[in-house]
Amino acid sequence: MTRVSEHLNQALHDLMESDPSVHLLGEDVSDPYGGAFKVTRGLSSRFGSRVRSTPLSEGAIAGVGAGLALAGDKAIVEIMFADFVALAFDQITNFAAKSTSMYGRPVPVPLVVRCPTGGNRGYGPTHSQNPQKHFIGVPGLSLFEMTPFHDAGELFARMFGLGRPCLFFEDKVLYTRQMYRTDDLFRFELVDDVARVHLDGAGRPDCTLVTHGGLVHRTLDAMRALLLEDELVCELLVPAQLYPVPRLPGLEDAAHVCVVDDGAEGGTWAAEVATALYPRLWGRLRRPITLINSADGVIPAAPHLEREVLVQADSIRAAVREALS
Amino acid sequence: MIVTAAPSRSPRHALNDADLRSLLLIRHFERALLGLFEQGVLSGTTHTCLGQEYIPVTLSALLRDDDFVFSNHRGHGHFLARHPDPHGLLAEIMGREGALCGGVGGSQHIYHRRFLSTGVQGESLPVATGVALKLAGTGALACAYIGDGTWGEGAVYEALNMASLWRVPLLVVVEHNGIAQSTPTSAQMAGTIAARAAAFGVRHHHVGSTDVGEIRQALAPLVDAVRAEPSPLVVEFATHRLGPHSKGDDTRPPEEIRRAAESDWYDRYAEADPERFARIDREQRELVERVVAEVSARPHARPGGAA
Known part of the structure; x- marks a missing residue:
């Protein structure tokens, strides 16, 4: 460990x-x-x-x-x-x-x-x-x-x-946090340098999430709640290279794509990922790629205020549920 | 602080042919560039060093092949004094075949052997400090040319602090021409460069002369110390820019431009040795004319085709 x-x-x-x-x-x-x-x-x-x-x-x-x-x-x-x-x-x-x-x-x-x-x-x-x-x-x-x-x-x-x-x-x-550990429900593998975290034995996920390293644990918490409480199966892709955006594996039959980015709204990495994905997935997507970012505001010091600005597990879960509803 | 260069007088040290050639190559190269601009055949901008040519020519004999030289926006003289390759430099400026950097860098961004210029003020000093950190103990040094205006940039102070703290062989050459683009030094610099250097415990040497031999003699032991100790050194030249900041943008009053012209080394070296000066002056002028004709006739540089 x-x-x-x-x-x-x-x-x-x-x-x-x-x-x-x-x-x-x-x-x-x-x-x-x-x-x-x-x-x-x-x-x-x-x-x-x-x-x-x-x-x-x-x-x-x-x-x-x-x-x-x-x-x-x-x-x-x-x-x-x-x-x-x-x-x-x-x-x-x-x-x-x-x-x-x-x-x-x-x-x-x-x-x-x-x-x-x-x-x-x-x-x-x-x-x-x-x-x-x-x-x-x-x-x-x-x-x-x-x-x-x-x-x-x-x-x-x-x-x-x-x-x-x-x-x-x-x-x-x-x-x-610990290296190489996921939630007990999920396993991960590296595909072309991108970590793919998925539910063991599950078929096509309801939603594929893409995020960067710092948001992995909050996203996993959201995936767990979505599975256990909303019966929605999510898969997660985590590239180590953020830019240029690398090829993200296995999205051809994705039901929905959601990019989660801890940066503040406006001119974001999430938008850059979406820009890279649209030409590839155009015609197969059922709805626009969902972008989840921290709020357009400074990050307050007080923990209760800070929480409201930054991306949290519950805000990821809410955004995925809304997109799929 | 108002800077005045030493009053006009005959040089005490005769120039050798190589130095004279170098001075006059730079002079005619810069004049040719302003001429090419007037004809509308150069794009972008250029910053000539007319009047300041003696500074890199003086230093060229004090620098070694394994020294790293950092230059700035006004860098043609710095380059030609170190690498007498007017073809490559003009081709770079004109974006023609044989360009030093494939036409990508242009006048202000040259990297050739151990010579590198960048177009952002003060940016080179931290980089030069890093290179000097690597060179420390080898006897080689990093030399960075900056102007008086450059001292407005915080990067200069961050770098001087580190250079002094870490005792790296960094030679900072300040071409203090009394004007930053259009703003006189008195309106852009409080205090002095000497006091700034002193604040960091960095040795400072002021040069008022334009006599190549005299300056070189005074600088030689100081530059040796930069290598041997190693330690940083700031050499401040009180100099004059004869021409505009770039092209046709000189807003100085006529008497000030006249004062700058009076400090020019050109007439004094011409008077000191008229026959030899005239011969080499003609030779270098004709060389530059040939370079201009030849390079102008070349096809455009293609990316990846850097010399």
Whole structure:
């Protein structure tokens, strides 16, 4: 039994051990603190100056990472809270991502920017967001997210293998959950790098849900309630790569598709998934793809108010029931 | 702070032919670009370094092949002083075959060997700090050209802080021409660059001269220290931009443009050694004329066809 944060920590240890060209930079990442969420614990003790606690300078941290990548090494940059990646927007979008192609030939920029995301922890408006949507459609930039089903070491290898900068989102509540565990009702398998979570032995589901790593457990809770209380069978697809949207398996005969996204409404990842699916599923869909997002509002600090803004299991269940009614 | 370059006087150090060629190549290249713009054959924009050519020419002899050079929007001189390849640069600017970066980057986005330019102010300094972190201890350094206007960007301060904290070989060359696009330094910068460097514990060296030999002599031991210690260094050149920010957008009063012209190295080096200067001046002017004719006749660059 391994918590997601421990799994990530082990993956970083393995990566830095096996590849001496990997550097890790971020605020408070060094021991004994080991990062705000302890994901980098033990790394500075083992790997010395390849791991650096930095000043509070998200833009320059991303830029230094890009510089190390440009100079032939690889860099992992930790943004303490994903909200702060806004401070690194220029370095990521105008330099690191564009450099892969604006010089007229492919320039490898092996840079991974890790961003702890998400709310339901009472941290308030500037420490709880899912900023994925702000980075969709940036040429040269790929977006990935940690899930409980994907091996983090393989994801790091994939991201570095792309030779272009990647943002890697890690939900802060997911850190506390176990790897490779689902609800007792459901099992999962990886199909083309997309985790497919389904009811064992069930036929065609009433609804196929698509979501990102941070929402897996809330979505599973909704699926359980939908099954036991509403007699609706759902299947769940969880891609680790968010953008470009990968091919999602087995949707050809889907009765209904619902995309669940923790980002705030408006210009969302969910809409991007739907855009990718419509041409493929047009003519077979009985109704428009349902998009479920957090509300168009800041994320309040008080838990009872925060709950109302973010996507929750009950709001997913209500949306699926309404769509199928 | 109002910047005034040293008053016009004869250079004390004679230039060798290579330096003179380099200075005049850049001068004629930039003049040719403004001419091409007037003819309407260049697209987009360009930022010429007329009057500032001596800065990269001075530095070129102090830089090694394994140094990494970061340049900015006003980077043609930085490039030509390091890589005398006017064909490749003009082809890039004109989007013609043989372009350094396939015509994708254009005037402001060049990556060739260990030379890289970007068009966003201050963006290069954190990247240069990262490269310098990798180069530390090898004897090589990262050199980044910025302007006085660049000091408005927070990225500069974040990078200087890290560069000093981590003792990386970063040479920041400030071309302080007293004007940021159309805004005089006095209206956009409080305090001084020297005090900014001091605040980060970074060595600062002010250059008022336009004499290549004299500046080089003063800088050589400082640049050696950047490599050996290693440590960052800010070298601030008080210089003048003779031409407009880009093309035809000079709003400075005539007396100020005249003052800039009086500080130009061109006439002084011409007076100091008239016969040799005239010969090399003609040679480089004709070279650039040939480059313009040849590159203009080339077909358009195709993506993926970078030199």
